[in-house]
Amino acid sequence: MAESKSAHVGTESTYHDTDGEITRPRGWMYKSIGLGKFNVGWYASPKFQLGMVAFVCFMCPGMFNALSGLGGGGKSTPELADDMNTALYSTFAVVGFFAGTFVNRMGVRLALSFGGIGYTIYSISLLVSEHATVPGFNIFAGALLGVCAGLLWGAQGTIMMSYPGEQRKGRYFAWFWAIFNVGACIGSLIPLGQNINVKTNKTVGDGTYIAFIVLMFFGACLALFLCDADKVVRPDGSRVILMKNPSWWTEIKGLWQTLFAEPWIVLLFPMFWSSNWFYIYQQNGINGAHFDTRTKALNGFLYWFAQIVAAVIVGPLLDIERFRRTVRARAALIGLFVLTVIIWGSGYAWQRKYTRESTSEAAVKAGTFTPTDWTTPGYVGPMFLYFFYGMYDAIWQGIVYWFMGALGNSGRKLANLAGFYKGLQSAGSAVMWSLDKNKMSYMNEYASNFGLLCGSLLFAAPVVFMKIKDTISVEEELEGTGETLEDVLPPSAIEQKRMGEHNL
Numbered sequence: 001m002a003e004s005k006s007a008h009v010g011t012e013s014t015y016h017d018t019d020g021e022i023t024r025p026r027g028w029m030y031k032s033i034g035l036g037k038f039n040v041g042w043y044a045s046p047k048f049q050l051g052m053v054a055f056v057c058f059m060c061p062g063m064f065n066a067l068s069g070l071g072g073g074g075k076s077t078p079e080l081a082d083d084m085n086t087a088l089y090s091t092f093a094v095v096g097f098f099a100g101t102f103v104n105r106m107g108v109r110l111a112l113s114f115g116g117i118g119y120t121i122y123s124i125s126l127l128v129s130e131h132a133t134v135p136g137f138n139i140f141a142g143a144l145l146g147v148c149a150g151l152l153w154g155a156q157g158t159i160m161m162s163y164p165g166e167q168r169k170g171r172y173f174a175w176f177w178a179i180f181n182v183g184a185c186i187g188s189l190i191p192l193g194q195n196i197n198v199k200t201n202k203t204v205g206d207g208t209y210i211a212f213i214v215l216m217f218f219g220a221c222l223a224l225f226l227c228d229a230d231k232v233v234r235p236d237g238s239r240v241i242l243m244k245n246p247s248w249w250t251e252i253k254g255l256w257q258t259l260f261a262e263p264w265i266v267l268l269f270p271m272f273w274s275s276n277w278f279y280i281y282q283q284n285g286i287n288g289a290h291f292d293t294r295t296k297a298l299n300g301f302l303y304w305f306a307q308i309v310a311a312v313i314v315g316p317l318l319d320i321e322r323f324r325r326t327v328r329a330r331a332a333l334i335g336l337f338v339l340t341v342i343i344w345g346s347g348y349a350w351q352r353k354y355t356r357e358s359t360s361e362a363a364v365k366a367g368t369f370t371p372t373d374w375t376t377p378g379y380v381g382p383m384f385l386y387f388f389y390g391m392y393d394a395i396w397q398g399i400v401y402w403f404m405g406a407l408g409n410s411g412r413k414l415a416n417l418a419g420f421y422k423g424l425q426s427a428g429s430a431v432m433w434s435l436d437k438n439k440m441s442y443m444n445e446y447a448s449n450f451g452l453l454c455g456s457l458l459f460a461a462p463v464v465f466m467k468i469k470d471t472i473s474v475e476e477e478l479e480g481t482g483e484t485l486e487d488v489l490p491p492s493a494i495e496q497k498r499m500g501e502h503n504l
Helices: 046-059 061-069 079-097 099-106 108-129 135-162 166-194 206-225 248-261 263-274 277-290 293-318 325-351 361-366 380-406 411-437 442-466 474-478 491-503
Strands: 012-017 020-025
Touching: 046 061, 046 108, 046 135, 046 166, 046 206, 061 108, 061 135, 061 166, 061 206, 061 293, 079 099, 079 108, 079 135, 079 277, 079 411, 099 108, 099 135, 099 411, 108 135, 108 206, 135 166, 135 380, 135 411, 166 206, 166 293, 166 380, 248 263, 248 411, 263 277, 263 380, 263 411, 263 442, 277 293, 277 380, 277 411, 277 442, 293 325, 293 380, 325 380, 325 442, 380 411, 380 442, 411 442
Parallel strands: none
Antiparallel strands: 012 020
């Protein structure tokens, strides 16, 4: 967010809409869009901007998730996808950790658009590999996507956590996550429709990859139409807290200040690390290993649909104003621990039924294993397990984002937290992709997930119970940014604040 503030004195108008009487700058960006219940804010509002980001993620990582959800990147064997994703998450881990610095300097628009290009090239490389042996290009595409995804998700996390006010962060997560996963659902329907009669485990066709490429490129272009963060005005008239005139040095310094000024943040790192660890087991160890092509596509659709269901439930629950934020935070942590034990405990019964060897290509050729189809007796059990795994993912991600959002409102600080989150998340994924490539047993993959998820919640407990506050003052957030109250609050709020201090 390298954009500098522009002067707003004498350039404001009063607008009347569903949020009441609000003072906003003049211009097309600040005129309400829609009427009554169908009002979606104004172009430079948090709601509209987050909606645009959600559609960018709908087209780019949403389609990538649909492709990955087929197991092996849509191929009959996972080896190439394992290599590409090891490269992807290795670079993602490095770039993601420093993503906040890059996003604060580049701005959210460029970071998101550049990120979308990486997804497009990744899918192109998979299509090319169907017609030629190009391992170098495949690994390059994976590594490039790691760089691009680090920037995209760093920008997305910044917008989702810093644009809304304190009492709307759960709802904004729900809105974003639902739209984003509609992309994965639609993406899963593409291979389902094209392989509706395929009852063996084979690679998806060229048409599937071409559809993904077109949609991903459209998402990258859409990101260019976002507005800069310094132009965003919230419903109460306040603005996003940024670093005024950031330089590379101030952003690198701010990164380390975030870490060393609040060292207890490292207690959240195990949650960050384990937040994508389970994808590899679920996508390759369950869906990719045990089901035929058309059923893998159906399972993928159900997995991402479950995320939509979970997001629209958990988001509003995290924002219930009847209870203080400290109470909600503790209840969320305890509830997540209980869900982990129930859902992942149920997964043990399924995993006991097969091994990596019993579902291998050799077993299929020998006639000792037939991939499960949705017409196979007993399919309903694993179908619901996979559905609940999808719900669990959305609940986990939503609560982690909400915890981070509860630790601050500053765009600069939250960009750095989002970077730590995506960097460590990707490092965990890189390790797990490597273990899967080296044929770690499915039972050990399952056990590592169960242990990491439960253990990381225990590590996070001191932060949740002791560091999350009911509210954070604007003065705390402005410290070290070079901004003032006049930069981020409307005149009426500043006057009210001063009158309150005078009365004290």
